[in-house]
Amino acid sequence: MRVNASAGSKQAHSSETRGGVTVVVLAAGNGIRMNSRIPKVLHPVAGRPMLLWSLAAARALDPERTIVVTNPKQDGVTAAVNGEGQTVPQRDQLGTGHALAQVSADHRSLGPVVVIYGDAPLLRGETLKRLLEEHRKSGASVTLLTATLDEPTGYGRILRSRTGVFRAIVEEKDAADAERDIREVNAGVYAFTGKDLWPALLKLENKNRAAEYYLTDVVRLIKGKVNTVAVEDGTEVLGINDRRQLAEAERLMRQRILDKLMRDGVTITDPNTTFIDADVEVGTDSVIHPFTTITGASVVGEDCVIGPMTQLRDSTVGDGSRIERAHLEKATVAANVTVGPFSRLRPGTELAEGVRIGTHTEIKNSKIGAGSAVPHFSYLGDAVVGANVNIGAGSITANWDGFEKNQTEIGDRAYISCDTIFVAPVRVGSDATTAADTVVSKDVPAGSLAIGRPEMKIVEGYTARRRARRKRPDLRLLAGESNPELARKIGEALGEPVSPMRVTHFADGEYDVKIADSVRGADVFLLQGTCQPVSENLIQLFIILDALRRASAGRVTAVIPYYGYARKEKKTQARDPISAKLMADIITLAGANRVIALDLHADAIQGFFDIPVDHLTAEKLIVDYIRKLRLPNAVVVSPDIGGAKRVGDVARHLDLPIAFVYKRRPKDDVVSEQRVVGEVAGMDAVVVDDLISTGGTLVGVSKALRAEGATSVRVLATHGVLAGSAVEKLVNAPIEEIVITDSIPLPADKQHPKIKILSVAPLLAEAIRRVHEDRSVSELFK
DSSP: OEEEOSSSTTOOOOTTSOSSOEEEEEEOOOOGGGOOSSOGGGSEETTEEHHHHHHHHHHTTOOSEEEEEEOTTSTTHHHHHTTSSEEEEOSSOOOHHHHHTTSOGGGOOSSEEEEEETTOTTOOHHHHHHHHHHHHHHTOSEEEEEEEOSOOTTSOEEEEOTTSOEEEEEOGGGOOHHHHTOOEEEEEEEEEEHHHHHHHHHTOOOOSTTOOOOHHHHHHHOOSOEEEEEOSOGGGGOOOOSHHHHHHHHHHHHHHHHHHHHHTTOEESOGGGEEEOTTOEEETTOEEOSSEEEETTOEEOTTOEEOSSOEEESOEEOTTOEEOSEEEESOEEOTTOEEOSSEEEOTTOEEOTTOEEEEEEEEESOEEOTTOEEEEEEEEESEEEOTTOEEOTTOEEEOBOSSSBOOEEEOTTOEEOTTOEEESSEEEOTTOEEOTTOEEOSOBOTTOEEOOOOOOOOOTTHHHHHHHHTTSOOEEEEEOSSOHHHHHHHHHHHTOOBOOEEEEEOTTSOEEEEEOSOOBTOEEEEEOOOOSSHHHHHHHHHHHHHHHHHTTBSEEEEEESSOTTTTOSSOSSTTOOOHHHHHHHHHHHHTOSEEEEESOSSGGGGGGOSSOEEEEOOHHHHHHHHHHHOOTTEEEEESSGGGHHHHHHHHHHHTOOEEEEEEEOSBTTBOOEEEEESOOTTSEEEEEEEEESSSHHHHHHHHHHHHTTOSEEEEEEEEEOOOTTHHHHHHTSSOSEEEEETTSOOOGGGOOTTEEEEOOHHHHHHHHHHHHTTOOSGGGGO
16 A cells, blocks of 8 residues: 655545635745845745645645735746636735735635645644644634744734733734743634635725834734634744744654654654655665655555665656665566665666666666666666666766667577677667677667677787886976966866966066976976966066076977967068067967967967977867757858858868858958958858957958848857957847857856857867877867
């Protein structure tokens, strides 16, 4: 027998309490102290929004109508009611009496009117039934629910005469000091007689400190008998106003849930570390071990063992199954199944009877047949596995081809040896076998053996060569102040932390450098871009290079993610400097033995150096990103004729057409005319450039492309200089997104949802590793 963990939320209707009962749930409070964007009544307690707990308690009365007073400014409350009652808006939050007054004349019955709050999830339906019964027996105009609390702070107090007769309710903010010492409080739950309630409501005034219309004042205005009913359990009246009270309600509700489960035959070995939601079902004689969480609409059968350290979310576990130290989400497990320890079943997983899932196994959207075993260290995604199949350790389904998920089918009684990789889509027939270390890339017929391991090779002298490589100078990674975050990422990729170095500033702005550790004889890689502020970062680069040279570093490689002054690589008019050549000379003179640069503005700049230059490109990053966009009708666009080669390379990798924009510049950073050359109408335009400076060119390009009928425009560039108001111009232009790399750090004030950042840290780290090991860098781009 399965029992429901919910405390009375699904009771049968009773004809005894029917008879024109109206329930009004007040759920329009602002909930300011919750400090949340979520409406207060939608915060969950034991997996269920507070409002739904109140509605569940109201169902015990089998009301003729249920009305929920809501705040129209709070999204989601009406949807949460989901037809269990009719919502009416309280547009201005002027108090609880004003909220009740929003009930229209059509719904103002003369019979019993029960008023409860939407933020009191611990109120039981049985308590409401007793309140209504006492109200009917007494013939009172109103019956209040009261509670005696050790700590009554925050509640209205019940004032009585010396003989104990009810006299009045006083709100705490209006109470005198002596009145605040009273421990009997108003629970905020009322049973009114409609014929007395509605006329009294018309007389309600807001003459109090808060200038609000108190529902408690209606009690005073009603001309008739006032009755009170004391709640047996004071925790039922706990109202939720802040996160601490929410946590306390969660604790109390979960204790109720666990108590009910234990009464119904479920063993909870440590209730203090077990968390079970309200809508969970657990079968008798099941055992729940410590540090287990069962949430959502999960169902656990009889005679199961769950935990320790297990999480079930919206999952079903059949009778007699054991789940240990595992994570299940939207998974279905049949009877007599074992899972774990340290395994994960993701959504869509279905395990048939008697399946065994062992240690460190992950299964996603797969069906495993009866009696099959996946003992350990395996991944099955989008697979259909037959009955009595053995999956050896280290086996995986390669289900994702970069565009879509593909299925692997394994027939009954197949024997899958260790380290088998299934390149989906693929099918293995019944009674087939795979040899260890096999890559299955085509269908295996029933009863066959698949062997795909490569031939073993013996490399003579390998150990001596490997040991010789270990004698290389130590690799040291240092970084200036231009891009510390990129330096950190490169260090993580290399497994080599950034060596400590202190850069200080004298009072007059001059730099001083202190390298903490010895670099004598070391292979040093100095990361220092020359982004904004360009001149300061250049000076810092020169000084650090000089310090490394004088510290007897074995070799110094300047890693320059962004090379400043690169746009002045030639004379465009009389008396122009060639600043890019000057920078190259100074870098060499300062002490660099080698340079690693990324997407120089002009390839010719490599020739300005008299030392080796490894010119990297972010082209692969850009190509991969465009491919993942999966645009249905894309065209790659160069913003000018000079970038045609760059765009041509990208388009060739993607097999896409190209276009370019002709522009004329009367002076630097100013564009006067732009024309599109190539077909872009009805296409998704992807503009590729090496850098974005002021953004003026790209704004003009996007407008020109749109004018020619482009469906969408995206901009991808390696270097996000983004000078001046570039970000403002770009985000206001007809551009869907701007994609740059972290070769230049993006300040917080320039970050925007339209701007996405790709990291070049893995690329730079691999280049550094190859230079250090004297391996080819050009192979990175093959």
